[in-house]
Amino acid sequence: MYTQPLNKVTLALEQWINAVVTSKYNPLYYHGALPQFFLWVLFLSGLLLFAYYVPTIDNAYSAEKLINAYTTVEYITHIPFGATIRGIHRYAGDAMVIAILLHMLRVWFTDRYRQYRIVQWLSGIVLLLLVLFIGQTGYYLVWDERSLALTRMTAKSFDVLPIIGEPLKWWFLNGQEITNYTLSNFLFIHIGLSFSLLFGLWIHYVRMQRPVLTPPPVIQFMLFALLSILLLWYPVTSGSMATLTQQPTAFEVDWFFLWPYWLMTQMNLQAYWLTIVTGVIVLCMLPYFVHTKEVEAAEVVTKKCTGCSLCSRDCPYAAIEMVPAPAGSRFKLLATVKSYRCSGCGVCVGACAFDAIDLPNLLDTDLTAKITASAKG
């Protein structure tokens, strides 16, 4: 298996962290829960920011009483704890991307992304793209010079797409050009798509019986402390207000969210879209590049199953469903295996005290016989 050296590296790293903090508090054992933790942080801090934000680009009034996206963001930054909330929202976003990448690399390195995990892998790619896009819309909302440049770059990049390009641009700007409606659309995309993440996460989690959704409190506190240190050292600021008549040329790049814009400046737009689409397709195809033998799903011995549902409860992949037992059975329920979800791990075999479920290629009776034979010999 080509991932083996990478697996070794991962294990060695985790071994080292275990030695320091014990396996219970190893953040790498909560790699899936970390993005989820940051998502809640983002939801809460975003809710507070939403209370003050006005999504308009007006700047035709006198400068003193100007109320638009930019000035409301500035206002938030200057009220008590406003800058803190804004900083948390910004850095938790970056941290979420780091956590997702960590999660992705770990499942890839340890070979936990294929076969019966394919739904998790594919939904994870969709979620990653959504998170990146949501994060970018967050940068548009501030409405400083960078926001304007990013908005124009995005609109321009849609121009080169055949057929869908024009409607996409119209949808993105909420009209032909940048107006107040554009910014209300950005706010809708930013918040609306964030909620659609929850739907995506449901699909991401649905094939797991007990997904790990929260890291232990200690890790949460540590991450929160880390965010606080970051925002104290590097407070979040805006550039100068966007003016539609000007074209900003240079801006700071947040490498976690804005790298596609850097990519845009390095090649022509056709090549840019080709790179992005190819990248996504390669990610989606990754599980199919490796060929290993197919999983042999567990099989229920119908005659022996008592319908106690222990296997169904213990199956890590929610692959065993309890159905009403056929007529004439002494029992009420019967376990059935959804073979497309089964990993062939045998946890159900360990859960069954009635010898009623088997891995076809490794019978537990054979294993018990081997154990007794070697115990006697």
Place this chain on the structure above:
Amino acid sequence: MSDESTTKIITLVCERSLDLRAHVNNLGQLKDLPDVEIVKFPCSGMIQPLMVEAALKSGASGVIVCGCQLGDCYYREGNRMIRERLLGQRPPGLRKTVDRRRVVALWLSRPQAARFISEAKEFIELVSQLDKPGTDVNQSTKPSIDNH
């Protein structure tokens, strides 16, 4: 071979946790400790408490159960399941009559074979103490399952 003094140890091990290939002979015994027999499972979660009982009943002096580091199971929860089953926190559990001192569980990752061997040696010593005639076998101690 089967004289009274042999201390037969059965090791039920997850094939993804310990890499014992370098330490095992053709018969599935440890090279350094030929009394330790290795039986591999795809995941430690597949181990039935009944198997532990079967091993002890057929004359094994002790059983080592070995899974991956807690928190890191390739199949998500296998090691947690067998741990809770052995501790009696999840059905099916070990029968009450099983001498808990003869069962040990280790949670070790792939590169920790050396650690496994030293733990196994210690366990053999402990179990051979129990096997000595005159020892009060019924004296109960706490299960040593959390020893990782």
